[in-house]
Amino acid sequence: MSTAPTYASGKVTSSKRTSTGRLGWLVLPALAIFVAFAVLPLFGVFALSFSSWDGIGAISFAGFDSWRAVLTDPGLPHALWVTFLVIVLSWIAQTPLSILLGVFISGSQRYRAVLAVLFFLPLLLSAAAVSIAYKALLDPNFGLGPGLNLGILTQDWLGDGTLAMGVVIFIIAWQWIPFHSLIYQGAIRQIPGSMYEAAQIDGAGRVRQFFSITLPQLKNTMITSSTLMVVGSLTTFDLIFVLTAGGPNDATRVLALDMYLTGFRANLMGPASAIAVILVVVGLVLAQLLQRLGGRERNSQLEGA
Amino acid sequence: MATQTAPVRTSGRSAGAPKNGTTHRKNWLGGAFGWLWLLIVLVPVYWIVITSFKTSANYFGSNPMAPPASPTLANYQLVLENDFIRYFANSVIVTVGATVPAVLVSFMAAFAIVRGAGRWLKLVNSLFLMGLAIPLQATIIPIYLIMIRLGMYNSFGALILPSIAFAIPLTVLILSNFVRDVPNELFEAMRMDGSSEWGTMWRLAFPLTRPALVTVTIYQGLQIWNGFLLPLILTDRAEMRVLPLALWTFQGQYSVNIPAVLASVVLTTLPILVLYVVGRRQLLSGLTAGFSK
Numbered sequence: 001m002s003t004a005p006t007y008a009s010g011k012v013t014s015s016k017r018t019s020t021g022r023l024g025w026l027v028l029p030a031l032a033i034f035v036a037f038a039v040l041p042l043f044g045v046f047a048l049s050f051s052s053w054d055g056i057g058a059i060s061f062a063g064f065d066s067w068r069a070v071l072t073d074p075g076l077p078h079a080l081w082v083t084f085l086v087i088v089l090s091w092i093a094q095t096p097l098s099i100l101l102g103v104f105i106s107g108s109q110r111y112r113a114v115l116a117v118l119f120f121l122p123l124l125l126s127a128a129a130v131s132i133a134y135k136a137l138l139d140p141n142f143g144l145g146p147g148l149n150l151g152i153l154t155q156d157w158l159g160d161g162t163l164a165m166g167v168v169i170f171i172i173a174w175q176w177i178p179f180h181s182l183i184y185q186g187a188i189r190q191i192p193g194s195m196y197e198a199a200q201i202d203g204a205g206r207v208r209q210f211f212s213i214t215l216p217q218l219k220n221t222m223i224t225s226s227t228l229m230v231v232g233s234l235t236t237f238d239l240i241f242v243l244t245a246g247g248p249n250d251a252t253r254v255l256a257l258d259m260y261l262t263g264f265r266a267n268l269m270g271p272a273s274a275i276a277v278i279l280v281v282v283g284l285v286l287a288q289l290l291q292r293l294g295g296r297e298r299n300s301q302l303e304g305a
Numbered sequence: 306m307a308t309q310t311a312p313v314r315t316s317g318r319s320a321g322a323p324k325n326g327t328t329h330r331k332n333w334l335g336g337a338f339g340w341l342w343l344l345i346v347l348v349p350v351y352w353i354v355i356t357s358f359k360t361s362a363n364y365f366g367s368n369p370m371a372p373p374a375s376p377t378l379a380n381y382q383l384v385l386e387n388d389f390i391r392y393f394a395n396s397v398i399v400t401v402g403a404t405v406p407a408v409l410v411s412f413m414a415a416f417a418i419v420r421g422a423g424r425w426l427k428l429v430n431s432l433f434l435m436g437l438a439i440p441l442q443a444t445i446i447p448i449y450l451i452m453i454r455l456g457m458y459n460s461f462g463a464l465i466l467p468s469i470a471f472a473i474p475l476t477v478l479i480l481s482n483f484v485r486d487v488p489n490e491l492f493e494a495m496r497m498d499g500s501s502e503w504g505t506m507w508r509l510a511f512p513l514t515r516p517a518l519v520t521v522t523i524y525q526g527l528q529i530w531n532g533f534l535l536p537l538i539l540t541d542r543a544e545m546r547v548l549p550l551a552l553w554t555f556q557g558q559y560s561v562n563i564p565a566v567l568a569s570v571v572l573t574t575l576p577i578l579v580l581y582v583v584g585r586r587q588l589l590s591g592l593t594a595g596f597s598k
Contacts, residue, residue, distance in 0.1 A: 024423060027426065037466050039432070041448050042439055044444070045444055104332060118346060119342065127533060139563075144369050237534055273447075276444070
């Protein structure tokens with residue numbers, strides 16, 4: 001929505017714009033650091049997946065050994081499944097609530113601005129801080145539940161696989177829903193008020209207006225927000241590492257954590273690199289899928305207009 | 306910027322005001338959920354803060370939601386005596402040392418991408434865009450190898466350089482969107498006055514892009530301040546710890562003293578909270594503008 005006019009005007013002016021060809025060197029500092037510490041490591045991890053290295057000693061060529069080990073290890077499908085669960089469940093938990101909250105805070109009452117400020121607090125805390133706090137809060141013996149004598153809250157939250165997964169999803173939502181509702185808030189404010197006025201004249205109720213105006217207008221924002229959510233969930237590491245360290249019984253051992261434990265705990269850098277390559281591939285496939293989805297939506301919107 | 310954020314904000318207000326003020330009746334569902342969510346956000350925060358002022362004995366005995374009967378600063382004292390200042394200084398060095406250069410080199414790159422011409426600048430731009438999809442986790446093993454080989458393991462450089470690299474793609478994207486909005490006439494006027502491109506960049510584009518610069522600085526600063534993976538893997542000496550890592554080790558050390566652990570959580574969050582209170586407006590409006598672009 002909001003992108004269309006800005007990009008269009010940008011393009012128009014840039015075609016008239018006087019540009020010089022001698023500015024290339026200005027990108028060199030950024031390019032050098034980016035290539036050295038992001039692009040080369042990406043190729044490096046691919047190369048290392050064909051090597052054998054314990055993290056300290058010499059690196060030797062190992063052919064497909066690491067790949068064979070990783071692909072035949074039942075730990076990989078498990079880690080993929082757990083990662084899939086985190087991505088899908090946290091998307092389901094976050095998206096409807098973020099939109100609802102976004103609609104709410106896009107209003108103009110003064111107290112909503114104050115609420116929006118408070119909503120943002122969890123985002124300031126590091127994943128390590130949040131995980132440590134929740135670990136204490138959910139302690140089955142000394143946490144909030146037993147302290148208040150609340151039966152529902154008094155459970156071994158991190159000792160049971162299903163519950164631990166629930167806690168992970170909840171904390172991700174706790175920390176990130178405010179951020180996504182902010183993105184939605186921005187998008188909702190760009191929807192022309194005239195559309196709502198017209199709908200009201202046609203006799204459309206509040207709920208009807210939401211489903212036939214607000215939601216369709218948010219499609220592109222949903223793609224952006226979902227992409228951030230999916231990539232974020234895929235690479236969740238600190239939160240789970242500090243909260244459960246992958247447990248209990250690997251119930252929360254996501255792909256990124258699996259890579260860390262394989263490489264830096266079991267000292268198998270070859271297989272860990274292979275897992276890292278899988279992580280990249282999964283990320284690229286998901287990003288592509290979402291973009292496809294976005295492209296199609298954008299086209300259909302244009303056709304409708 | 307005057308061309309950028311101002312219209313976004315005003316149009317936002319004017320579109321929002323009538324929509325919810327006159328044409329829309331009360332949004333009960335959203336309202337109820339909004340207040341419920343506030344409770345979900347604030348209860349843990351409240352609990353963390355009050356518990357950090359309790360003694361261990363008080364923590365185990367009392368109602369967890371009740372404020373401490375006799376508040377104590379002992380937990381904070383314990384944390385501060387445990388090298389908190391050093392970890393704090395480390396975090397500041399890494400965050401400032403990575404964020405400022407990251408924003409500056411990204412701004413120069415964004416300026417070149419918008420103002421320059423030629424196929425290779427387009428290629429560099431698409432490389433940065435592709436970089437948005439590279440997860441830090443996936444590259445950590447080669448980064449570890451590089452830092453060992455460069456003799457930079459356990460140094461600030463090991464934490465700073467990859468942080469800069471991973472901040473560049475998003476920063477360039479947001480800044481180039483904003484530089485693009487600077488009217489061409491202004492560039493022309495600068496050229497008439499005999500300004501070099503270098504001078505134009507700093508004296509025209511830089512001030513006009515300032516809101517976006519502040520936004521990306523805050524955003525990347527927050528990311529780096531809270532970063533955990535790089536310090537975990539690229540340092541192992543206690544003197545090199547940054548706050549999130551110190552928090553984690555502290556938790557292992559004082560697992561029985563929950564109030565002290567929570568005091569350390571509060572202490573690591575406090576500096577960010579102060580910055581948030583100061584730069585909140587900028588951050589919120591900047592983030593919405595940056596991400597909805």
